[in-house]
Amino acid sequence: MRTRIRIHSLTAALTGALALSSLAAPAAEAAGAEPTITDVVVNGGAELALGPTAPKTFKVSVTAHHASGIKGMDIIVSLPSYVHSRSDRGLTCTAAGATTSTCTGSWTVVTSGFYGNDPADDPWYVKATVDANDGNWMTTSTADTFTVRRLAKLTANATPEPVTRNTTLTVTGKLIRANWETHKNAGYAGRKAQLQFRKAGTTTYTTIKTVTTGTNGTLKTRTKATSDGYWRWYFPGNSTTSTATAKGDYVDVR
Template sequence: MRNRSLSFALTGALSLTALTAVTAPSAQAAGDTVITGVTVNGGKEIALGPTAPKTFPVQVTAQDNSGIESMNLHVSLPSYLYLASDQGLTCTATSATTTRCSGTWTIDTSSFYGNGPADDPWYVHAYVSANDGDYVSTDRAATFSVRRQAKLTANASPEPVAKDATLTVTGKLTRADWKTHKYAGYSGRSVKLQFRRADTSTYTTVKSVTSGTGGALKTTVKAKYDGYWRWSYGGNTTTSTAKATGDHVDVR
């Protein structure tokens, strides 16, 4: 883990405790209490812009033959942050032995000092106690990523265009910079050019282009059919996926 300064602005009732180190063992248990499932943000990626807060849910399911008495959940970026749920947890017993608890966490990137939170894994911590005194405690109940949000634009010209004439498609790939709190060009990335005919609902990849200086995108194609042109980026470990709004071109 690299040393770096990091600050979070938190909304609602979210609590914040800075950690100098994560010293607890990764897991401790007594008896037959087990965590059977963890879901972060419904299984979808967590993409954060340069300033806007993002709220995401975490759901943990656990079971014990005596039933679950209570659960305590946190998320963390190890060595820096240890965050409790915004409004506490909502827990529901789904059977005599199984309980599911859910909470929400809000992160506001307006007070980030850099892009470090996208470089390292985040973790769900869980402490589960059963009615018979059994328990399980782990700081690695699940691992997830917080990614820098990417954006794409697209413009196809000329409009309208003659059939079989050359169409130029341009655009720009940017991503959130949590140090400057703005979107910045993202160069050197493979971005797909996609087309959807006006009478269909599915985009098809036509070619791939590498983003240039400042995230600039440009290529040419032959105009065949009326339809929509867009750019699509698949994302990576630090940066989210992105799709531009399709630009309609009338072919005459």
């Protein structure tokens, strides 16, 4: 059964106020071409992942072009059947020339307003209406789509410390991710995580082996200790869950 955000919780789920730009009401279509959207950027192009309850603010930028220039925009972020909202603080628009402008707004999602994990399964939509200076305008229900993922976290612990060279080192850890139904983190079982090592004095991690998480998201493996360095786990993420990288645990090899 599909979960939904209850109507009275929409404000808590995705807060927003009317955009600052004042749009002209669509009247008779003026002669000439409509404005065109040339680019949409969500969260600066970075992965967008949300925890169990903490608010997360991200930006959306829409770039549009028209021969007469851009007069204003309205941008809406929506998830079908869940939320429809304008920017928290209105839009800031910057002209990149006589014909092109980029408008940027910020949106804050509070996952405590979610009643399930469906928002990570469905695409989110950026909708936009663009007014040109000459009276032409356009509106689209899908300027772009983007994905919101459940935030994952990893831990790592290598023992014993210090360790004798060429003896066995045990590396453990745990992979968890946000559950928007319980509003808590939970172990993520049956997922492949990479054990990685960075030799002291270097800057690059190398994958040593891949291990599958246990029932509660636990990780455990044994490897040979050959030199001083840092051990960590890395999870590459998937369509619903973010990437995760544990902090490297330094081991002194003697």
